[in-house]
Each structure stands twice: as structure tokens, then as C-alpha cells.
Amino acid sequence: MLQIKRYVRATSLAEAYELNRKKSNCILGGGVWLRLSNRRIDTAIDLSDLGLDQIEESEGEFSIGCMATIRQIERHEGLNAYTSGAVRDAVQDIVGVQLRNMATVGGSLFGRFGFSDLLTVFCALDSYVELYQGGIISLREFANKPYDRDILVRLIVKKTPLACAFACVRNTRTDFSVLNCAVSVQGNRALAVVGARPMKAACYEGELDESFPERVASSLSFGSNLRGSEAYRRKLCAVLVRRALEKAGGKR
Amino acid sequence: MTVTIFLNGNKITEDVSPDETLLSFVRSHGCKSVKCGCETTNCGLCTVFLEDTPVLSCALLAVRADQKKVTTLEGLPKEAEEFGSFLADQGAEQCGFCNPGLIMNAIALFRENPHPSDEEIKRYLAGNLCRCSGYEGQMRAIKEFVRWRDSNEQRQ
Numbered sequence: 001m002l003q004i005k006r007y008v009r010a011t012s013l014a015e016a017y018e019l020n021r022k023k024s025n026c027i028l029g030g031g032v033w034l035r036l037s038n039r040r041i042d043t044a045i046d047l048s049d050l051g052l053d054q055i056e057e058s059e060g061e062f063s064i065g066c067m068a069t070i071r072q073i074e075r076h077e078g079l080n081a082y083t084s085g086a087v088r089d090a091v092q093d094i095v096g097v098q099l100r101n102m103a104t105v106g107g108s109l110f111g112r113f114g115f116s117d118l119l120t121v122f123c124a125l126d127s128y129v130e131l132y133q134g135g136i137i138s139l140r141e142f143a144n145k146p147y148d149r150d151i152l153v154r155l156i157v158k159k160t161p162l163a164c165a166f167a168c169v170r171n172t173r174t175d176f177s178v179l180n181c182a183v184s185v186q187g188n189r190a191l192a193v194v195g196a197r198p199m200k201a202a203c204y205e206g207e208l209d210e211s212f213p214e215r216v217a218s219s220l221s222f223g224s225n226l227r228g229s230e231a232y233r234r235k236l237c238a239v240l241v242r243r244a245l246e247k248a249g250g251k252r
Numbered sequence: 253m254t255v256t257i258f259l260n261g262n263k264i265t266e267d268v269s270p271d272e273t274l275l276s277f278v279r280s281h282g283c284k285s286v287k288c289g290c291e292t293t294n295c296g297l298c299t300v301f302l303e304d305t306p307v308l309s310c311a312l313l314a315v316r317a318d319q320k321k322v323t324t325l326e327g328l329p330k331e332a333e334e335f336g337s338f339l340a341d342q343g344a345e346q347c348g349f350c351n352p353g354l355i356m357n358a359i360a361l362f363r364e365n366p367h368p369s370d371e372e373i374k375r376y377l378a379g380n381l382c383r384c385s386g387y388e389g390q391m392r393a394i395k396e397f398v399r400w401r402d403s404n405e406q407r408q
């Protein structure tokens with residue numbers, strides 16, 4: 001059971017960062033994942049008062065505050081127009097509307113969960129995270145960074161011209177993906193990001209030709225768990241990459 | 253710490269522990285329609301509105317509802333009874349345990365999207381599990397309710 005001794009609404013990121021340096025303290029995103037843990041937290045640090053729950057769109061990028069919810073990105077017209085619905089496709093089966101009204105983009109990305117559909121879709125885009133101490137780094141670099149005590153302030157998605165799509169397989173509609181995949185295509189180059197392997201999202205980039213889906217499947221590593229075996233996931237991978245490429249606008 | 257929560261229109265100021273859930277808070281104030289089913293954010297039984305947005309009270313800390321409006325089924329008697337009678341007519345309540353959470357989320361759906369398609373209904377209510385009904389009766393009830401509401405509105 002989650003136990004919390006003290007709750008603080010941070011009045012600045014500097015205050016939140018100072019508090020979070022202590023190992024027994026913890027940033028609260030939506031708190032949905034944390035709630036399932038068996039932790040004892042000295043101080044839970046709430047970022048709700050810092051105005052970080054908005055999605056801002058400018059000519060060149062989307063800036064998504066860490067406290068924006070998954071439901072906000074699911075419903076954001078600009079983001080879904082730019083990604084041809086790939087962001088919506090990635091998140092719309094995450095449990096239910098009520099959970100998506102609570103779980104945050106910051107908590108989802110900071111967690112770098114193996115099952116994450118968000119990490120997969122945003123890694124396929126030209127995405128960056130702004131960290132309070134670490135500055136702006138690409139999301140793909142962040143995905144492989146060790147956990148530290150920094151704060152993910154916002155996600156930045158550049159409007160780089162590309163075609164993208166998301167595909168996944170779930171045993172039941174609201175379960176974790178057995179495997180998920182997002183692709184983005186620029187000219188004759190494609191990037192495939194595959195998550196829920198069941199390890200976290202991994203990328204493969206290469207020339208887009210007939211063999212691309214099979215090349216992705218043979219290059220990445222997969223594992224087995226209750227939802228599927230390694231061999232099944234490898235087979236699925238080529239199928240999902242092909243489906244996503246078709247959705248992204250071109251049979252390959 | 254001390255919080256002030258506007259529960260179904262009543263202002264409640266009280267000391268809560270930092271790890272108390274909103275579920276336990278609303279139940280301790282008599283809102284027994286809000287049930288604890290799974291406690292792992294999977295079943296939707298504990299659905300309440302936080303400032304008119306449906307959320308899972310089993311995963312929300314009561315301290316986060318400070319200065320906010322919280323609504324449970326007890327705060328929406330007319331809407332709940334109207335739609336609930338369609339669930340009963342369609343045999344969509346067997347043990348009835350899931351109904352308060354389902355009714356809350358269905359009300360949220362009707363407010364957000366007054367004319368949902370079958371697919372939109374399924375998707376919106378995917379986080380409301382029912383162990384008894386098989387969901388067919390709930391689907392019929394929602395469609396009948398929308399028809400009835402529309403014809404009522406036309407008459408007025």
C-alpha cells in the first residue's frame with residue numbers, strides 16, 4: 001500500500017527539484033501508477049499549481065506540459081491532425097476514459113515503462129523532453145537514460161514533415177499491448193519504434209523497401225511473458241510494422 | 253492537512269491524511285454509491301466527477317481535490333434515476349454492483365457526446381467492468397435512453 005507522510009504543492013520547479021533530491025520524496029504525476037506501489041513516501045510533491053497542464057501549439061512545434069493528461073493528448077485536434085491520429089490510436093485503449101483523465105504525460109514518459117504506448121508513439125516523432133536540470137534532450141536518448149532525480153517539465157514535438165502511424169495487438173481491448181509499434185517515414189527512410197517487447201521501446205531506422213518489416217523484426221530483441229512468447233512477438237513485429245507502414249500511407 | 257471539498261454542493265472542511273483516497277473521503281461522508289471494486293484502477297466502480305470530469309476516486313488523493321467540486325451519484329439524483337430506469341428495463345443490472353460507476357460514466361458520455369455511435373459508447377465505457385450482464389443490456393439501455401431523451405426534447 002502507498003503511504004505518504006507529507007503532501008506539498010510546489011510553488012516553483014526549483015522548490016520541487018530541491019524536495020525531489022531526497023530519495024524518499026517523490027513527484028506526483030497523475031499518481032495512478034504510484035498508487036499501485038508499495039512505497040513509503042516522505043513528501044509527495046504535486047506540480048499541479050505550476051501551469052504545466054497545457055498543450056501549446058505554435059507554428060513549428062507542440063509543447064506539452066508534464067501534467068497534461070493522456071486524455072488531453074487523445075483529444076487534441078492539432079496533435080492528431082499532425083500525426084494523422086497516431087497519438088489517439090496509441091492511447092485510446094489505455095484502460096478507460098477515467099484513468100486517461102488522470103494519468104499524465106510526464107508520469108508516463110518519466111516511468112519509461114516497457115508496456116508504454118506513449119513512449120513508443122512519441123519516440124517515432126521528432127520529440128524532445130525538457131528536463132529541469134538536464135535541459136532539452138531527444139526523447140529517444142531519454143528513453144535509454146538511467147533513472148535520476150530530475151523533473152520532466154514538458155514534452156516537445158517538432159512539426160517535422162513526416163508520415164506516421166501506430167499499431168498494436170492487445171489480448172483484450174484494455175489490457176497492455178502484447179506488442180506495439182509506431183513508424184515514421186521521411187522520403188525513402190523509415191523509423192520503426194517497437195515497445196511492449198515486453199521491454200521498453202526500441203528503434204530501428206533504415207531504408208524503406210520491401211524487406212523493412214522483416215529487418216526490424218530480426219534486428220530487435222524480444223522476450224516472453226504471460227501475454228506472449230518471444231517467437232510470437234517477433235512474428236507480430238513484422239506484421240505490425242507492415243500494417244503501420246500501410247496506415248502511414250503507402251503499401252510496402 | 254486541512255482540505256475544503258465541495259461534495260455534491262456541500263462545503264466540507266476537514267483534516268485528511270496525505271494518503272487518504274477520495275474514495276474513502278466520499279464514502280465517509282455518506283456517498284455509499286461509490287464502491288471499491290478492484291482498487292487497481294481497472295473496474296470503474298469508484299467513478300466520481302472532479303470538476304465535472306470523470307475520474308477514479310480509488311486512485312485520487314483526497315488532498316488533490318482541495319478547493320474542488322466533487323460529484324457522486326448522490327449529487328445527480330434526477331439524471332441517475334432517469335438513465336438507471338433504462339438499465340433496469342433492459343435487464344442490465346443483475347447484481348447491480350457496477351451500476352453507480354457505469355451511470356456516472358454514461359452521464360459523462362452523454363454530456364460530452366449526446367449522440368454517440370456504438371463504437372464510441374464501447375470505447376467510452378471500456379473502463380467500466382460488469383461481471384454479470386455481458387454488456388448487451390447496457391448497450392440497449394443507452395440507445396433507448398438517447399432515443400427517449402431526443403423525443404422528449406423534440407416535444408418540448
Ligand SMILES: Cc1cc2nc3c(=O)[nH]c(=O)nc-3n(C[C@H](O)[C@H](O)[C@H](O)COP(=O)(O)OP(=O)(O)OC[C@H]3O[C@@H](n4cnc5c(N)ncnc54)[C@H](O)[C@@H]3O)c2cc1C
Nearest residue numbers: 027029030031032033034066103104106107108116117152
Ligand atoms: C491499470 C493500468 C493500466 C495501464 N495500461 C496502460 C497501457 O495499456 N498503455 C500505456 O501506455 N500505459 C498504461 N498505463 C500507464 C498509464 O498510462 C500511465 O503511464 C501511468 O499511470 C503513469 O502516469 P501517472 O501520471 O499516473 O504517473 P505517476 O504514477 O504519478 O508517476 C509515475 C512515476 O513517474 C514519476 N513522475 C511523474 N511525473 C513526473 C515528472 N513530471 N517528472 C519526473 N518524474 C515524474 C513519479 O515520481 C513516479 O515515479 C496503465 C496504468 C494502469 C494503472
Ligand code: FES
Nearest residue numbers: 289290291296310
Ligand atoms: S475501485 Fe477504482 S477502478 Fe476499481
Ligand code: FES
Nearest residue numbers: 346350382383384
Ligand atoms: S450487474 Fe453485476 S457487476 Fe454489473
